[in-house]
Amino acid sequence: MKPCASAKSRGFVSCHVCGLLSREPSHRTTAGAVTRCRRCGARLHARKPESLARSLAFLIAAAVFYVPANVLPILHTTAVGYDESDTIFSGIVALWSGRSWPLAILVFIASILVPTLKFLVLGFLLWSTHRASRWALYDRTMLYRVIDFIGRWSMLDVFVVALMVTLVQFRGLASIHPESGALAFALVVILMMYAAQAFDPRLMWDRGT
Amino acid sequence: VQVHPSLPRVNRVLACPECDALLHVPQGVVASFHCPRCGCAVVRRVDGSLDRALAFYLASALFFLLANLFPIIRIEAGGITLEATLVGAAWALGAERMPLIGAVVAATTILIPALELICTTSMLTLAEWPHAPRVLRFLFRISQRLRPWNMVEIFMLGTLVSIVKLEGLASVIPGMGLWSMAAFMLTHAAASHVFDARVFWNEVKVAR
Numbered sequence: 001m002k003p004c005a006s007a008k009s010r011g012f013v014s015c016h017v018c019g020l021l022s023r024e025p026s027h028r029t030t031a032g033a034v035t036r037c038r039r040c041g042a043r044l045h046a047r048k049p050e051s052l053a054r055s056l057a058f059l060i061a062a063a064v065f066y067v068p069a070n071v072l073p074i075l076h077t078t079a080v081g082y083d084e085s086d087t088i089f090s091g092i093v094a095l096w097s098g099r100s101w102p103l104a105i106l107v108f109i110a111s112i113l114v115p116t117l118k119f120l121v122l123g124f125l126l127w128s129t130h131r132a133s134r135w136a137l138y139d140r141t142m143l144y145r146v147i148d149f150i151g152r153w154s155m156l157d158v159f160v161v162a163l164m165v166t167l168v169q170f171r172g173l174a175s176i177h178p179e180s181g182a183l184a185f186a187l188v189v190i191l192m193m194y195a196a197q198a199f200d201p202r203l204m205w206d207r208g209t
Numbered sequence: 210v211q212v213h214p215s216l217p218r219v220n221r222v223l224a225c226p227e228c229d230a231l232l233h234v235p236q237g238v239v240a241s242f243h244c245p246r247c248g249c250a251v252v253r254r255v256d257g258s259l260d261r262a263l264a265f266y267l268a269s270a271l272f273f274l275l276a277n278l279f280p281i282i283r284i285e286a287g288g289i290t291l292e293a294t295l296v297g298a299a300w301a302l303g304a305e306r307m308p309l310i311g312a313v314v315a316a317t318t319i320l321i322p323a324l325e326l327i328c329t330t331s332m333l334t335l336a337e338w339p340h341a342p343r344v345l346r347f348l349f350r351i352s353q354r355l356r357p358w359n360m361v362e363i364f365m366l367g368t369l370v371s372i373v374k375l376e377g378l379a380s381v382i383p384g385m386g387l388w389s390m391a392a393f394m395l396t397h398a399a400a401s402h403v404f405d406a407r408v409f410w411n412e413v414k415v416a417r
Contacts, residue, residue: 004246007224007231014224017353018406021224039410041346100373107370141227141247155317155360159298159367160374162314166293166301167284167375174286174378178307186313193357202229205247 006205008046017042051200056126058195059119065184065191066119070112072181074161079174087181088112088157110156111185118147118154118192125199132207141201148196154189158182225249258403259412263333265400270326272393273361277319279385281368286379294386295319295364317360325359328352329400336412345413349406356401362394 007014012021015037022044025035035044048054073085086094088111095104121143128140161182168176223232228247242252280292293301295318302311332348368387375381 004228004230004232006229008229010231012224012231014226014229016226017350018410019223019226020410021222039346040349041343042350095374098377103370103373106366137228138247141249145227145249152357152360153363153366155363156367156370158310159314159318159360159364160370162298162302162310163282163293163368163371164374165305166298167282167291167371168378169291169301170286170289178302178305178310183307183310186310190313197357201227201247205228205230 006202008202008206013044013046015040015042015044016048047202047206048198048200051198051203052126052130055122055195055198058191058198059122059126062188062191062195063119065187066115069181069185069188072184073179074157074181074185075164076177076179077168077174078177082174085179088185091157107157107160110153114150114154115188115192118151118196121147122192122195122199125201125204129204129207133204134208137204137208140204144196144199144201151189151193151196154192155186158186158189223251225251252407259333259336259409262400262404263330265396265403266326266329266333269393269396269400270330272389272396273322273326275389276361276386276393279389281384281386281390282372282375283382283384284375284379285382292384314364317358318364321355322359322361325352325355328355329404333404333409336409342413349409359397361390361397365390365394 007021008024011024013024014021018037018040020037020039022035022037024046025044036042037044070088073087075086075091077084077086092104092108092111095107125140125144128135161178164176165178168174221234223234224230225232225244225247227249228244230244230246232242232244232251234242234252241250243249244251277295280294280297283290283292285291296315299311299315299319302308302314328348328351332345332352335345335348365387368390372381372383
């Protein structure tokens, strides 16, 4: 790893929207004023404000919904002689036993593996950054990149619920209705996206180098 | 590091967006440049011409319109045919006393993609004209903020999962909306790949 100076330590702020470097305003001249990027007009912050606290708050909020999202049913199917509720997990089991193995694996990854891993990874990143850990900075940055990119794909199951509910409405024969687990799951995905967006990976490098 | 001499100049000093390392990017336009410290792709481009980005965005806007107008899937069982459109899916959830999920689906698959397309196409069109940098700044910021919340491609994957789930229950006919959505996915991915914010701001500066 090459020794690098951070932009912040040299008095620069990079715009988080367009990437332009600006001189960090001195506190005397701009006390209380909002500084904006001179190119794209976004608010300038050397680091995302209150990054760790905000990220942790979103993560805790997501954790609250994580249990109902996995325990409560997301779909209710009514048909002649059939009346059953499906959770996320039982939906995957149904796909698996229906011999749609690749799809079962896909839904398992999107709905169970990714949210769980994202939860653990972001928790670990927050904890290690809080402790100013120097350990594996490169790999931790990569982990952040991966979870930030992949998290949105967990929305998959919510869209499947939306389509099934819309399509399967054969009155008196078969119908599918959404259940509260789907709402909890959508909230988990959204809150986790906010948690990842609030986290500033540059803090790891500030504190670890 | 590949240097492409025919393309316009860019800022030579940049900060890595992920680790804040102060980087000296070689002169000329760099086709791809990774941060030596954390490996983040700081500069990445194929051919960042704004016209190509605009063409792809316009094409994806057209396909997005078609994806919204035509049904995505149609199912048939016992003589009854049912179909789902994008709006219909959000509406059905609202009708099933789940307006919040309905709103999430409507926002991520209709409203946000539409807004993003309006912002990107209008800012790329306006970039050629020598006025309104304020409007451009606003459109640029909005489009950047909205990007992660545009989930049409995930909805598309969800459609494929639903088709497999429904196959045992009814005969499934993929509709025009599904093909349009696939075309939207490809053209939109191409557009955001080709669009280069630095070239965009270079052009705007010239116009001013």
